[in-house]
Amino acid sequence: MNLELNQDRQMIRGAAEDFLSAYSDSAKVRAAHAAGGIDAEAWRRIAGELGWCGIAIAEEHGGLGLGLFELALLQEQAGRFLLAAPLFATACLAAPLLAEAGTDAARQHWLPALAAGELTATVALSARGLDPFAVGDGMYAGRDGDDYLLTGRCRHVPHALGADLVIVAARFSANVESTALFALPADAATLTPLATLDQGRPVAELRLNGVRLPAEARLDDGDAAAIVRGLSRAAIALAAEQLGLALQCLDLTVAYVLERQQFGRPIGSFQAVKHRLAETMVKVEAARSAVYGAAAEADAGISDDELLLAAASAKTVADAAARFAAQEAIQLHGGVGFTWEYDPHLYFKRAQAFSHWLGSADAWRERVAAKLLEDAA
Amino acid sequence: MSEQIESLRRELADWLTPRLAGQFGQLRHRGGPGDEDALGAERKEWEQELARGGWSCVGWPTEHGGRGLTIAEQVAFHEEYARLGGPGRMGHIGEGLIGPTLIAFGTPEQQQRFLPGIVAGTEFWCQGYSEPNAGSDLANVQTRAVQDPATGHWRVHGQKVWTSLAHESDWIFVLARCEPGSQGHKGLIFLLMKLDQPGVEIRPIRQLTGTSEFNEVFFDGAIAEAGHVVGAPGDGWKIAMALLGFERGVSTLGQQMHFAHELELLVDTARQNGAAKIPAIRARLAEAALGLKVLRANALRMMAGADDGQLHREALSYKYAWSNWHRELGQLAADVLGPDGDVIDGELNRLQQVYLFSRSDTIYAGTNEIQLNLIAERALGLPREPRPNANPKG
Numbered sequence: 001m002n003l004e005l006n007q008d009r010q011m012i013r014g015a016a017e018d019f020l021s022a023y024s025d026s027a028k029v030r031a032a033h034a035a036g037g038i039d040a041e042a043w044r045r046i047a048g049e050l051g052w053c054g055i056a057i058a059e060e061h062g063g064l065g066l067g068l069f070e071l072a073l074l075q076e077q078a079g080r081f082l083l084a085a086p087l088f089a090t091a092c093l094a095a096p097l098l099a100e101a102g103t104d105a106a107r108q109h110w111l112p113a114l115a116a117g118e119l120t121a122t123v124a125l126s127a128r129g130l131d132p133f134a135v136g137d138g139m140y141a142g143r144d145g146d147d148y149l150l151t152g153r154c155r156h157v158p159h160a161l162g163a164d165l166v167i168v169a170a171r172f173s174a175n176v177e178s179t180a181l182f183a184l185p186a187d188a189a190t191l192t193p194l195a196t197l198d199q200g201r202p203v204a205e206l207r208l209n210g211v212r213l214p215a216e217a218r219l220d221d222g223d224a225a226a227i228v229r230g231l232s233r234a235a236i237a238l239a240a241e242q243l244g245l246a247l248q249c250l251d252l253t254v255a256y257v258l259e260r261q262q263f264g265r266p267i268g269s270f271q272a273v274k275h276r277l278a279e280t281m282v283k284v285e286a287a288r289s290a291v292y293g294a295a296a297e298a299d300a301g302i303s304d305d306e307l308l309l310a311a312a313s314a315k316t317v318a319d320a321a322a323r324f325a326a327q328e329a330i331q332l333h334g335g336v337g338f339t340w341e342y343d344p345h346l347y348f349k350r351a352q353a354f355s356h357w358l359g360s361a362d363a364w365r366e367r368v369a370a371k372l373l374e375d376a377a
Numbered sequence: 378m379s380e381q382i383e384s385l386r387r388e389l390a391d392w393l394t395p396r397l398a399g400q401f402g403q404l405r406h407r408g409g410p411g412d413e414d415a416l417g418a419e420r421k422e423w424e425q426e427l428a429r430g431g432w433s434c435v436g437w438p439t440e441h442g443g444r445g446l447t448i449a450e451q452v453a454f455h456e457e458y459a460r461l462g463g464p465g466r467m468g469h470i471g472e473g474l475i476g477p478t479l480i481a482f483g484t485p486e487q488q489q490r491f492l493p494g495i496v497a498g499t500e501f502w503c504q505g506y507s508e509p510n511a512g513s514d515l516a517n518v519q520t521r522a523v524q525d526p527a528t529g530h531w532r533v534h535g536q537k538v539w540t541s542l543a544h545e546s547d548w549i550f551v552l553a554r555c556e557p558g559s560q561g562h563k564g565l566i567f568l569l570m571k572l573d574q575p576g577v578e579i580r581p582i583r584q585l586t587g588t589s590e591f592n593e594v595f596f597d598g599a600i601a602e603a604g605h606v607v608g609a610p611g612d613g614w615k616i617a618m619a620l621l622g623f624e625r626g627v628s629t630l631g632q633q634m635h636f637a638h639e640l641e642l643l644v645d646t647a648r649q650n651g652a653a654k655i656p657a658i659r660a661r662l663a664e665a666a667l668g669l670k671v672l673r674a675n676a677l678r679m680m681a682g683a684d685d686g687q688l689h690r691e692a693l694s695y696k697y698a699w700s701n702w703h704r705e706l707g708q709l710a711a712d713v714l715g716p717d718g719d720v721i722d723g724e725l726n727r728l729q730q731v732y733l734f735s736r737s738d739t740i741y742a743g744t745n746e747i748q749l750n751l752i753a754e755r756a757l758g759l760p761r762e763p764r765p766n767a768n769p770k771g
């Protein structure tokens with residue numbers, strides 16, 4: 001696996017950093033929050049001239065054919081600058097799910113448009129939200145001749161309002177865990193936005209009541225393992241965003257403790273403060289190792305079991321880093337850390353929300369434990 | 378390239394497996410971290426067997442008796458060695474610390490005198506840095522070295538402490554003060570000293586494990602030969618720090634294989650005694666497994682990183698990360714064992730060793746607190762700790 005930050009990778013990261021530091025500063029982020037959670041201008045440029053949506057999509061489907069590693073580098077910067085745009089939903093969730101689980105026809109139909117940044121897309125996974133361990137839960141698919149009839153609800157569909165493509169996961173029966181993916185036309189869905197603490201990642205509830213879809217709307221060919229693969233990749237990309245959140249919390253707190261004086265000296269000279277920040281850095285570096293390691297492994301091609309472990313390590317460790325870093329950012333800012341005006345709460349809320357997307361650390365650990373203890377048999 | 382590595386792995390396995398199944402069977406998986414005092418004589422013999430097979434000092438350049446393996450090959454060697462249960466290396470301090478230091482800073486005479494014994498597994502070394510009043514504050518060493526104007530030899534007085542494996546060693550490298558009245562980093566000297574000589578006394582210290590892996594070493598006029606100073610007198614600090622730099626080498630991946638073996642034992646035990654049914658224990662086992670995976674990625678990042686002589690964040694945080702991971706594994710081992718963890722059946726079992734010895738991982742080679750100071754100051758640029766006695770340039 002290739003963990004080297006070679007020149008191409010440094011360029012990708014540097015370009016993303018340059019763009020987002022200019023286009024996604026605190027004022028713009030807050031403006032985007034007020035505008036439904038999308039910075040339309042930033043998104044237009046990201047999807048358009050910057051071409052971020054196609055970075056990890058195969059060349060045969062019009063993408064750049066780079067890997068999850070490169071996508072993770074972009075996601076890290078998106079996390080640092082609190083990007084309010086459907087990059088995650090489109091390029092990190094919908095695209096890998098299609099690439100892994102889609103039929104040839106589905107991939108040829110959707111991926112080129114996604115790669116070109118012409119479409120925004122998202123995924124409605126279950127009634128419990130973006131839960132990779134409950135795919136299709138709460139959404140039922142029935143057959144009527146060649147057509148499908150979908151009934152049920154999915155919650156926490158990210159950036160659903162305004163999405164051009166909503167991929168819906170559904171089950172054929174309540175008992176059998178046979179899941180399928182469908183492309184839902186934008187006008188077929190009833191979407192109710194949910195008010196959330198993190199205003200930069202709007203989510204909606206999707207309700208379908210006997211919506212009729214033609215056979216062509218079916219995207220997958222029934223390979224449940226492929227869906228898990230797609231979601232594992234999405235979890236690694238989300239972990240990369242958590243890594244960026246954690247890093248930025250660390251950076252802005254280090255800057256603050258060097259500037260803020262108490263007892264006649266910078267508070268950053270107190271060992272108690274230094275140690276909290278040093279511990280934060282250890283967690284950030286662990287998250288970076290976990291995310292880069294997982295992405296590099298995924299790019300090198302690994303077994304499904306190994307991919308699950310890679311995703312578990314990235315997601316659990318990055319979640320922990322982001323939550324800890326955000327907590328310490330608030331703590332070490334003192335009173336201003338508790339205000340709406342200062343930024344730490346923006347990171348705190350997002351890190352908290354993300355930690356429950358695509359599998360909580362607790363859920364991932366139980367999944368890994370089950371494997372570990374069964375493998376030892 | 379990966380074919381070359383595969384054939385190296387195979388070559389090592391073909392050599393190692395029959396030996397660990399036969400004559401050296403009792404050494405399999407023994408003598409690793411936390412088990413260093415096990416089977417000393419047998420493990421010295423093993424070092425010589427390794428040397429005969431050409432498997433000692435594999436990362437050293439060939440002109441010094443090594444194999445000149447690339448970093449990637451060394452990684453493969455250490456991983457495969459530990460995975461197959463290769464015994465903990467008695468020669469580690471020679472091969473990993475003083476050898477590379479002599480290759481970098483030693484005179485040709487020192488290299489000719491000392492390197493062959495390390496390669497052959499016939500001379501063993503220990504590290505004489507810490508003193509009763511110089512632990513975290515290592516620059517406060519007080520052991521004195523005075524040069525005899527007639528012979529040029531150095532006479533040494535003072536005391537070292539916590540010296541690992543001194544009782545199994547032939548030589549010690551000593552950080553001492555050669556300029557009377559000097560303070561801190563200045564006026565120090567780096568000496569190579571024979572342990573078997575008048576004026577050296579080694580007293581084992583009983584550890585909380587009940588066993589004795591480290592010692593006090595007293596010097597009362599013992600001699601370091603004139604030619605056995607590394608660097609110039611006064612350059613001791615520079616050499617001592619350079620030596621510590623070799624510690625973060627490729628053998629960390631071997632250490633991780635060893636950890637993986639401990640984790641396997643722990644998982645087996647948890648399954649057998651039912652602890653694996655407790656949800657919190659399951660979660661902690663999973664967390665340990667994932668944490669180890671992350672340590673591995675961290676080590677690989679260190680090796681893939683820019684070779685610019687800088688200590689990057691992944692390297693600066695690594696000691697703190699692995700030692701605390703391991704201490705946590707030790708705690709988990711105790712919790713999995715339950716009340717039986719307190720029962721001693723002859724000697725400590727492997728998991729008892731893990732939970733007791735892992736208490737020291739966060740102390741030696743820079744305590745947790747010192748690591749955090751280093752990270753805060755070097756990586757994050759936060760103000761340095763006040764040092765009343767240090768010169769301002771420090």
Ligand SMILES: Cc1cc2nc3c(=O)[nH]c(=O)nc-3n(C[C@H](O)[C@H](O)[C@H](O)COP(=O)(O)OP(=O)(O)OC[C@H]3O[C@@H](n4cnc5c(N)ncnc54)[C@H](O)[C@@H]3O)c2cc1C
Nearest residue numbers: 504505506507512513539540541737740741742744746747
């Ligand atoms: C198993 C083992 C093997 C060892 N082997 C060797 C060996 O072979 N050769 C050798 O030379 N040494 C060896 N050591 C010694 C080891 O390097 C020292 O124990 C270590 O450097 C700490 O020094 P100390 O014991 O004097 O503790 P102290 O320095 O007295 O520290 C005591 C406590 O105070 C804290 N503290 C100290 N200074 C600061 C500060 N500035 N800020 C915050 N907290 C601080 C420490 O973190 C620690 O928690 C070994 C130690 C152990 C446990």
